[in-house]
Amino acid sequence: MARYIIKRILVAFPVLIAVSLILFVLLNVVPGDPVTVMMREHIKPELIEVFRERMGLNDPILVQFGRYMVNALRGDFGMSYKLQRDVSAMIREAFPHTIKLAIYAALVAWIIGIPAGILSAVKQNTLVDRAFMSFSLMGVSLPVFWAGLLMQYLFAFKLGWLPVTGYYSPRYYILPAIVLGWQSAGTIARLTRSNLLEVMKNDYIRTARAKGLGETVVVVGHALKNAMLPVVTMMAMQVAGLLGGAVMTESIFGIPGLGRITVDAMGTRDMPLLQGSVLFITAIIIIGNMVADLLYAFLDPRIRVE
Amino acid sequence: MNNTLNHDGAKVLAAAENVVKEFKLSGNIRRGQMVVHAVTDVSLNIYEGETLAMVGESGCGKSTMGRLILRLLEPTAGTVRFEGRDLAELGEEELRHLRKKMQIIFQDPYASLNPRMTVAQIIAEPLNTHQIYGSQKETEARVKELMKKVGIRPEFTNRYPHQFSGGQRQRIGIARALALNPKLIVCDEPVSALDVSIQAQILNLLHDLQKEMGLTYLFISHDLSVVRYISDRICVMFLGKICEVGPTEEIFRAPKHPYTRFLLEAVPKPNPHLRKEQKAFLTGEMPSPVKPPAGCRFHTRCPLAVQRCSQEVPVLRNIEGRQVACHLVTA
């Protein structure tokens, strides 16, 4: 197991480096000189070169990248052009909000998605099944920003049940978590359902029934664990995916998380900030996927080491 | 040629010399880097016009052997010859050309036909690949002829495999194998998936075709009654090694290798009067091909095993017109 973990981590590293490189190149071929971005029109033309030199922008891109990576490994993602702040400090400040949102959303997704998936699998082709599946398809089909808007309007503004924006207590997270979670709930419900149906076709389910087990025991005791293996992996991956989804949700619900930083950075061409935050999110996702793999390995005795 | 035994003076069509095949299993938590010793140091001759049957338990390397002979797999070591030529020395084009002369029929009539191609396309593929005929018409005629030959109505050319029963699919597979008029056909358990009545149809067909076209079969099976019916010689394998090779009837009459004996004994006979209250069983399970036992590979299950068996690998020796690999068997 230890070997597997190490191997998995070793594979993750080049991916992360490649991700960084691609990101770095992409963002550095963007037209627009960072110095002008920083200074807008206020810089004297003769000073631009001085700044470029000082910022190391005249070095070959790979040298710049190398320097960036070395610093990044030390936890230094540079300075935001726009906000003149330490990018890592900004990320550190924003990340807790995002992860909180992602976790709440994941909880929503699981609490809704898994039972819905089980129920509609058990009641396959009934009204219940169709209702649940339509509901989860809605979740998958709904534009997050639009759903967020409508919910904000309805539950926060019209009905006044929940705060409009903010992040000061769990109450504030209810709406964004539902908006964000609904989407993954849909995916999870569908995956749970199809896996469960698939597993229910297996011979060992027939064996369990032939043993005289009740239908509940068969489903919950025998089918579910097998069906949940991929779902669990999916869930771990989704916590990561939710980080990406948070981009929209945070903007709408005024949560000062990573998503908002990223969108703002993009709007202001703030390369170091954008790079830092996207890289960070990606790293989290890679770690999430890794955890998903390990979780799978841990849960499935066929892979688990004796 | 390590094998001097000559069968009715026939020519050696294909030969394996000290062939080894190992599969690397990779990248699993449990396994790490493991090697499956699928075939270990096997030498075997297939004579022109004969049916050589290969029997043994599941996983003993029969299919691997068959594929090695056709060079669908590269041997880890050793040489495979066809008509005397070392297949390893052939270039890709030459090998492609040589493939006209050797074909394979598979066990699973479902997996062996491309579900997205019509019968005509499937049977015509070898013809088109080697550009046997100049015109489409000729190819079509040949396809119909082949279909008739294996007992499929020629009207069905435009049907897809799933529109046929298992037995019929097996016939289509045979037609494809026959299209290039090959010399050698490796039959990898061609009837195992079929009901007895269908199995008999296919066996008859194979038999007739051999007579008619002078085919040579390497017939892989674990059904000993089938093997006995169809083969001239039998090669018994155990865990990647040959235990015994010899003429079919002789082996059935008097098996020499202990494993062969147990194998024959274990076959349920369709005659209740031959029922035995006390049977001599082979106990235990097949050892793992990942960690094959030292010495004779059969010694862990062999009731007759002596010390030497666990230490020294028995070589295949010629004894009374057959070859046996056992320390205990003497002339």
Place this chain on the structure above:
Amino acid sequence: MMTNLAAGRAADRIMDMAADTAAEAQEMLAITDLKTHFFTQKGVVPAVDGVSIRIPEKQVMGIVGESGCGKSVTAMSILQLVSRPGRIVGGSIMLDGEELVGKSVKEMRNIRGNKVSVIFQEPMTSLNPVYTVGRQVSEAITVHRQVGKQEARQQVVEMFKAVGIPEAERRFNSFPHQLSGGLRQRVMIAMAMVCQPKLMIADEPTTALDVTIEAQILHLMRRLEEKSNTSIMLITHNMGVVAEICDFVYVMYAGKVMEQAPVFELFDHTKHPYTKGLLNSIPKPTEEKQRLYNIKGMVPNLLRLPKGCRFSPRCEYAMPECREREPELYDCGKNHKVRCFLYQKDQGGGADE
């Protein structure tokens, strides 16, 4: 090692039983005119179409037939585990004097695994990969018996020993993938036997196994059957297996029983052309290498059964009558019944072939 004597003893025993047919009360299982149909989109598939089967106590009863003849569906009907579009539409299944058809789901649950158990063809896929085999077997006990975990474990380990699993204690905690095919099938048998059922259904228990392992498993089943009061219903398409361990044989074809007889009677005095065909299709060791006999054609599609005898299109002896109406099961004496007009005259009589 070859003991014709032993074979003789077995034959005697079976002959005795055959003589005892009158003992209706001792019947463990009595299926009468069972009909299980599948209601598919293309029509009704009469997979089991009026099958009557009787299994006395302590017997190994075999069902043979080609693929798709309704063997498995018959078996699953007993447990009432026929899958979705399928339904039992008629007939009765008496298990030890208890009618099973029409029982509630809950009542059936108490019977499954308890009074009737089953083992399947693929021992790998029939075991849940995520639980230890020990757990899966003890579950069969705890669901039917009021026993503690510890005691259940004890019983399982004993059962494991009884079915010849080496290192039973250690194997208790193994996962299915850690066992070989033969061991897995032993686990399945242990699971089937652990509640000492009245009837064990074995649906092609050895088809996926190698001959040497097959021999072990068949031997094991025979031994268990002798030691316990369990009757076995063995489904197979291998005549060799039938000859090896069955006491009585039913030959099925396209949802109907074509012939039934004690095993020696069946092999010695084969009557039905279908059964003959099946037996003749097997290459005989003695035979010279000529063409094999084969039944022409293939099993009919159950959606479009031929008129008259369902075997008539493939039958060499088919008479005009055969294409007109269905033959009944004619009793030929010696507990031998055949569904063929050729034996109409034998009705009630004890004539031989």
Place this chain on the structure above:
Amino acid sequence: MQNSDILILNDQNLPPDLGLPPAEDIDAELLDNETMGDRIKTMLRKNKLAAASFVVIVLMCLAAAFAPFLTPYEPNKTSLKDRLAPPSREHILGCDELGRDHFTRLLYGTRVSVMIGLFPTSVAMIIGTVLGLFAGFYGGKIDFVIMRLADVVLAFPSLLLAMVVSYTLKGGIISIFLALAAVKWARTARVIRAQTLSMKEKEFVEAARSLGVKKSTIMFRHILPNCLPNLIVLLTLNIPESILDEASLSFLGIGAQPPSTSWGLMVFRCKPFLFEYPWLAIAPGVAILVFVLAFNFLGDGVRDALDPYLKD
């Protein structure tokens, strides 16, 4: 190119009795002889929701194609007197803050969504399919490189990567095309690779190899057609996703660029009027929802219909 090796057979060479089944026995109708198309047709007949979805999609595509004929207005013509006019006969969905006919803009917005749904997805899938095929078929280094690349792409949250790419390319429809194509190939490549790997082990592929069929032929003639069901299913997954992604990008202002419009952009632009003129923001949102939902319903149906093919 007559080959003399080949024995010319005639009827006399036929073996006497092959146990040839009587013709009636092979009853094509009763065997499982449905093609993929048949299955989908049957599904559409049975599954009303999927059928309705199909109709909706077709209608919306037609509406997009014939937008100029369906409305007398131009999408970008402002008319200050009609500012925020409520729905009426002349303006079915009213007018937006600059007096442009909302319905007209919705129609023209459909074009963007339909194009985004189809083009980048198709391009991505073609790329993904080819790469997946090569990776799966050749294995080794090619496989390693392609799959690590896919890993890299999949490691990004797709929306984020699309944002970065479309940002690098300075926004606009073309850059969304490229961005989505850059993101979506990876999943296709993975699926097709897995499928190719399993197909490669199939006996019919081995049979083709034993016949000496060329590698490229094996790949494109034997393996690719067998990936078709997977591709169809992927398509039904990717299209709605792309539409949603475009909407999100446009909503964030890096998608469609004004004055041209798309549904996402329309929601964004009409968001401020949600309270007093709710229909403005709701209409494009509903359009997205309906369109995407229709694709998803249809996709689900197709997936169910193709289920047996997916397990090979």
Place this chain on the structure above:
Amino acid sequence: GSPAASTPPATTPTAPAATEPAASGIPAKVAPGYENIMRMVTNPQPDTCDPQQTTEFFCVNFMIFNRLAEAVTTGPGKTELIPSLAEKWEISEDALEYTFYLRKDVKFHNGNDFTAEDVKYTFERMLWPETGAKNQDFVDPIVGSDEVMAGTTKELSGVTIVDDYTIKVKLKVPFGPFIASMAAPAMGILDKEATEAAGKDFGLAADKTIGTGPYYFDKWVLNDELLVKRFDGYWDKQPELEGISWKIISDAETMRMMFEAGELDVFDTEFALSQLEYFTNSPKYANNIISGDRVGILYLTFNQQIKPFDDVRVRKALQMAMDRQGLVDALNGGRGTPRYGIFPAGVMGYNPNLPEIPYDPEQAKALLAEAGYPDGFEMTIAHDSSSTSALPRVELLASLLEDIGLKVTIDSMDSATWFATRAEGKLPAYTSTWSADYNDPDNFIYTFFAPGNTVKRSFNFNNPALSQRIVDARAIVDPVAREKEYQALEIAVIQEEAAWIPLYSVQHVFLVNDRLKGFKPSWNGWSDGWYYYDGLRIEN
């Protein structure tokens, strides 16, 4: 300013009567700790609170720093300079030497004494290249500024410390608005010691951003909130408010929902123009509206380097294509005034008698035909995509221009590119807004039409003689002569040269929660103001 005729009759009281009970019934949902804090909004988030580094984000700077003088509101659009950190100042005869006498009892938030040293440091820091300051224009007129900017010396030779509380400043040439410019928010006086110690953190870390203002910088939660709190050691009268909080909210609807839910005290419609009409039309909020004219102007400009904008007839045609009142109505709820010159009402030199530029598309087309473009031509308007409120304006302008036969493409750029391209003088055409930093016409005309600036802003105004007059006008010290010259320049540039297209000035509308009393917009109509005056208080 005088409200335009079309302005709704709703009166715009400068402050709701304090005694009146809350008419609107807006709840006051106050989070604990905010009982006595004025809650406002800012958008977008400031880059920094270092006054020298920003040209647009002054909300916090205004409150935590003092300047040598302050501009205070004396009426709508009216301003007066009052002494602040400088108790008084003297101007030499030749208008080249300024002597500032500094206040002696002033302490910085960290307890340091305020001295002449700090003033000199502030001026010099603005000029040091490594600071990268963006407001060098203000200290640019001082002798020696060029050397400091070039980095050859750190010392600004034109500034002499006479003693701890007296400082002399020498200018290169006379500069009329020098004192006024000293009151611009960018000229907040920094504490030398604290600022040096803070280094890069200055303006970013609240506790390291030290000034002398009535409020100290309490905290900055990124993307969420800026908070300043009352400074107990303030040299002047303590504010009644305990502090001011700016929420960072980008979303107009969110802002509105928060205001209506009572979570904001001041709803600034500038950040949410789309909601303006709702509030102004809603009788419920009649008593909560406070507005002031913005001393600023919205305009459309084009690049004279690009053909055919070099043709004055084309430029005039474009000027005539503008339906100014229509724009005001559509984009600003009718709350604004069409403009035909450079100087908006409220700024010194405003000319109320300027001739109107008529909205006459037909005449415009005729002019185009005359210039040789009877079928119009293609043009591009560049748009800063980060400014969402400008988007409808751009679209509307494009539509108006299409009415006279042009084909208009809108090129959306991100703001960085937009600014960078503009600085290169390459933007084709754009619309933007300018409002007064300090009360002087120079702040407008010099910014746009002075030789260097006109390139930086992509105007490329191409009349060297006129440009030279604009530079020369700076040196006029006599107020009457100045006013005259500027008005003449205005007519020359706009009416004759047609060098840009003035559109309109807006009325800045605030909505104020019932609990907040005495709120006044700042003199120039900015959102950021000197929210420190008598009567501004909260009554819970």
